[in-house]
Amino acid sequence: MSGATxxxxxxxxxxxxxxxxxxxxxxxxxxxVPGGAxxxxxxxxxxxxxxxxxxxxxxxxxxxARPYGDATTGARGPVxxxxxxxxxxxxxxxxxxALIGAVARERPDVVFVxxxxxxxxxxxxxxxxxxxxxxxxxxxxxxxxxxxLLSRFPLRPAPAVEGVMAMPxxxxxxxxxxxxxxxxHPLPPxxxxxxxxxxxxxxxxxxxxxxxxxxxxxxxxxxxxxxxxAFRAVLDAGALHDSARxxxxxxxxxxxADRRTPLRTQIDHVLVSDDFSVRSARFLDLGGxxxxxxxxxxxxHDG
Numbered sequence: 001m002s003g004a005t006x007x008x009x010x011x012x013x014x015x016x017x018x019x020x021x022x023x024x025x026x027x028x029x030x031x032x033v034p035g036g037a038x039x040x041x042x043x044x045x046x047x048x049x050x051x052x053x054x055x056x057x058x059x060x061x062x063x064x065a066r067p068y069g070d071a072t073t074g075a076r077g078p079v080x081x082x083x084x085x086x087x088x089x090x091x092x093x094x095x096x097x098a099l100i101g102a103v104a105r106e107r108p109d110v111v112f113v114x115x116x117x118x119x120x121x122x123x124x125x126x127x128x129x130x131x132x133x134x135x136x137x138x139x140x141x142x143x144x145x146x147x148x149l150l151s152r153f154p155l156r157p158a159p160a161v162e163g164v165m166a167m168p169x170x171x172x173x174x175x176x177x178x179x180x181x182x183x184x185h186p187l188p189p190x191x192x193x194x195x196x197x198x199x200x201x202x203x204x205x206x207x208x209x210x211x212x213x214x215x216x217x218x219x220x221x222x223x224x225x226x227x228x229x230a231f232r233a234v235l236d237a238g239a240l241h242d243s244a245r246x247x248x249x250x251x252x253x254x255x256x257a258d259r260r261t262p263l264r265t266q267i268d269h270v271l272v273s274d275d276f277s278v279r280s281a282r283f284l285d286l287g288g289x290x291x292x293x294x295x296x297x298x299x300x301h302d303g
Contacts, residue, residue: 001038004031009113016198023187026265028227029251034150038101058173066194067250068226074274077303078173083136083278085243085270088277088293089185089221092143093120095288097213102284103143103150106295110172111150112219112276114165114185117142124148139166147183147220155181161207162188163200167220169207174300179275180211184220184223189228201230208238208271215275215300216240220293225265226250240271244297247281254283258290270296275302 008031008215010017016025035057039117086108088099092115094156100123103111111133116124117251121140128150137149137157145190147166150154156241161167184202187193201224208218216238224231226242235242244250244266251265268291279297286293 001054004034004057004061005053007031008057008064011064011227012060014232015030016140016189016194016229016289017075019191019194022194023191025191026225026267027229027263028225029065030263031159032058032065035218037062040102045245064227065251067245068232069241069245072246073272073277075299075301075303077121077301078129080177080298080302081107081300082297084296084297084301085110085217085219086113086293086295087114087219087221087268087270089268089289089291090120090286091115091289091291093113093117093146095286096120096123098286098288099269099293100124102286102293102295106284106294108257109152110181110217112181112183113148113150114183114221115144116146116148117144118146119213120228121148124150135172137168139168141166147185149181150230155180158182161203163203164196166205167297171246174215177218177300177302179215179300180219182184182207182211182216184218184222186223188223198230205230205237206238210236211273213240215271216271216273217276218271219269219294221268222301223267225267231244235271238271238273240273241276241278243270243272243278243298244281244294246278247296249281249283252283253292254292256290257285257292268294270294273296275301275303286302
């Protein structure tokens with residue numbers, strides 16, 4: 001139980017710590033398992049100190065497993081437009097066919113695509129009608145490096161967030177209001193690359209802070225959950241809201257989606273500013289990728 005205590009200590013200190021803490025934090029609610037087992041064993045052994053220790057671990061885990069952030073956005077004023085947003089990591093382009101099918105079925109207004117390789121970029125150009133998505137920002141790179149933004153709304157260029165994997169940005173004109181679109185795809189916190197993960201999430205945090213006060217849609221594979229301090233910093237810096245949390249889906253997993261394991265977490269997010277209210281959030285299973293896509297329904301307000 002000392003390992004669970006260590007992880008909870010870093011969570012209480014609002015820091016992600018060194019390996020293996022960031023990796024363990026992704027599955028923080030599962031600390032209830034060793035806490036429960038320790039309580040049972042301590043009770044059987046009549047070890048009072050152990051029982052108290054286990055109860056503290058269980059209580060702290062339950063406290064930190066609560067949804068992070070406000071239950072609603074601060075949206076006010078009349079609704080200017082209703083729109084839907086889809087984000088999907090297609091895993092080296094392998095889920096491109098499934099994504100194109102989902103786009104045809106769901107007809108989202110804005111699509112954020114991560115790990116869109118060269119074949120994926122070609123397929124989007126050839127098989128997603130330009131009449132449906134006339135405005136696009138595609139970074140043509142191979143493997144996991146490429147990304148794409150598709151939009152029914154007019155786009156103009158905006159600075160990208162620097163990263164190993166492309167994180168393009170644009171400004172969309174939605175019902176006469178400018179909305180800053182930014183794709184997120186920082187490095188994953190694998191052992192040996194946690195420093196790069198922190199650096200790139202820090203750049204996303206800087207973007208969020210700089211865009212604060214305007215209408216913002218920040219979406220993608222963040223490689224971080226609400227239990228990571230670096231992700232919470234992005235939310236707090238930009239006064240942003242996690243759409244899944246607002247829709248009551250804060251603990252619905254998005255990764256891994258391609259294998260049977262109880263250890264799952266939510267690392268794919270659509271973050272919105274107070275200009276938006278959230279109507280719904282759905283996670284979609286797409287064949288060929290280890291990520292579930294996330295589709296959210298939003299309303300843009302003139303507040």
